[in-house]
Amino acid sequence: MSLQVLLRRKIRKAGRKLREARLFAKAMHSTGHPILAQVIPVRRCNLACTYCNEFDSVSQPVPTGEMLRRIDRLADLGVTIVTLSGGEPALHPGLNQIIRRIRQRGAVATLITNGYLLTPDRIRAFNKAGLDYLQISIDNLEPDGTSKKSLRVLDRKLQWLAKYAEFSVSVNTVLGSPVRNPSDALVVARRARRLGFTSTVGILHDHHGQAWPLGPEQMAIYEELVKLERSVFSFAHYDRFQGNIARGLPNQWHCRAGSRFLYICEDGLVHYCSQRRGRPAIPLAEYGPEELRREFDSQKPCAPYCTISCVHDTAMLDAVRERPREMLVQLVARRREQDPAFQPPPLLGLLEWMFLDPRRAALFNRLALRLFGVARNSRS
Ligand code: SF4
Numbered sequence: 001m002s003l004q005v006l007l008r009r010k011i012r013k014a015g016r017k018l019r020e021a022r023l024f025a026k027a028m029h030s031t032g033h034p035i036l037a038q039v040i041p042v043r044r045c046n047l048a049c050t051y052c053n054e055f056d057s058v059s060q061p062v063p064t065g066e067m068l069r070r071i072d073r074l075a076d077l078g079v080t081i082v083t084l085s086g087g088e089p090a091l092h093p094g095l096n097q098i099i100r101r102i103r104q105r106g107a108v109a110t111l112i113t114n115g116y117l118l119t120p121d122r123i124r125a126f127n128k129a130g131l132d133y134l135q136i137s138i139d140n141l142e143p144d145g146t147s148k149k150s151l152r153v154l155d156r157k158l159q160w161l162a163k164y165a166e167f168s169v170s171v172n173t174v175l176g177s178p179v180r181n182p183s184d185a186l187v188v189a190r191r192a193r194r195l196g197f198t199s200t201v202g203i204l205h206d207h208h209g210q211a212w213p214l215g216p217e218q219m220a221i222y223e224e225l226v227k228l229e230r231s232v233f234s235f236a237h238y239d240r241f242q243g244n245i246a247r248g249l250p251n252q253w254h255c256r257a258g259s260r261f262l263y264i265c266e267d268g269l270v271h272y273c274s275q276r277r278g279r280p281a282i283p284l285a286e287y288g289p290e291e292l293r294r295e296f297d298s299q300k301p302c303a304p305y306c307t308i309s310c311v312h313d314t315a316m317l318d319a320v321r322e323r324p325r326e327m328l329v330q331l332v333a334r335r336r337e338q339d340p341a342f343q344p345p346p347l348l349g350l351l352e353w354m355f356l357d358p359r360r361a362a363l364f365n366r367l368a369l370r371l372f373g374v375a376r377n378s379r380s
């Protein structure tokens with residue numbers, strides 16, 4: 001990697017962290033806007049993984065002008081992160097324009113791709129458009145009848161990303177019943193780490209977004225994968241949702257899909273999530289504060305065995321917002337389950353000191369909001 005790319009990467013990372021801190025403060029301050037929107041610019045995919053129900057082989061891309069209107073509408077609703085997925089979003093001819101518009105409207109731009117269409121030129125174009133995060137999914141070492149998202153095919157793409165990308169890269173591996181060689185996930189995650197990327201693990205769900213428990217071999221691999229993530233604030237360490245799903249246990253939580261999380265299909269309709277398409281299925285142009293408020297409170301019967309981790313993450317932010325003391329205590333306790341000698345780092349101690357006393361918390365909340373320029377919102 002050239003010194004120039006390294007320097008640009010560092011500068012971009014610092015700017016991104018600052019923007020994220022501001023967006024985090026906004027998410028903490030108010031529940032009246034979506035945190036994350038997953039948007040589908042094209043339903044078509046160039047692969048056909050047998051476990052997937054989110055693609056077809058015929059759809060045309062949504063016209064770029066219409067995509068830009070949808071991004072503007074989401075920005076008007078106050079969304080803070082926009083994730084482009086599919087199908088395969090890299091099949092969309094206007095992808096760079098869409099990423100640029102997300103950034104122009106002040107949101108974090110994220111892309112989920114199978115990586116097949118990545119080239120050095122495309123990576124440089126993503127840099128120029130302002131992409132913040134790219135997640136590439138690798139399911140196995142060698143292509144098989146289930147999936148062709150394989151390390152042997154994609155390693156070259158990972159090397160290009162390591163060399164040229166100025167955005168953050170995360171490699172997602174999977175476990176679950178359709179996975180033939182679960183130990184592949186460890187090899188993929190270690191390769192990702194060696195190249196300087198983060199790694200995540202997803203548990204494959206059935207066609208209703210519901211999980212099946214992992215067997216003993218997969219469970220041991222899951223624990224190893226979680227240990228690879230060393231940051232104390234990582235959702236992987238604290239992700240009690242995912243841990244319960246792996247063990248086949250239900251989660252008690254309030255899914256805020258349709259409010260804090262929106263899924264926008266290729267027809268421009270708002271759905272709860274990729275696995276609950278059809279509800280509420282209201283055009284984005286007509287979706288507003290009333291719908292956001294209603295879905296914030298609505299109960300979803302599919303919640304206990306749900307595997308949609310990005311919706312869990314948004315719910316976790318709201319839980320931290322509502323119960324900071326309890327969540328900080330749980331954060332440390334969960335970390336100690338994995339490492340009994342764990343001592344909270346000074347930053348965590350500082351956060352405890354700042355936010356666990358109600359008067360100090362009010363003072364630091366006001367300071368943070370002023371620092372990050374977050375406007376007051378009536379639904380705080
Ligand atoms: S690459 Fe992704 S969208 Fe395409 S079939 Fe596989 S899982 Fe589905």
Ligand code: SF4
Nearest residue numbers: 209255273302303306
């Ligand atoms: S609980 Fe929420 S995110 Fe999960 S499947 Fe149901 S609607 Fe979707």
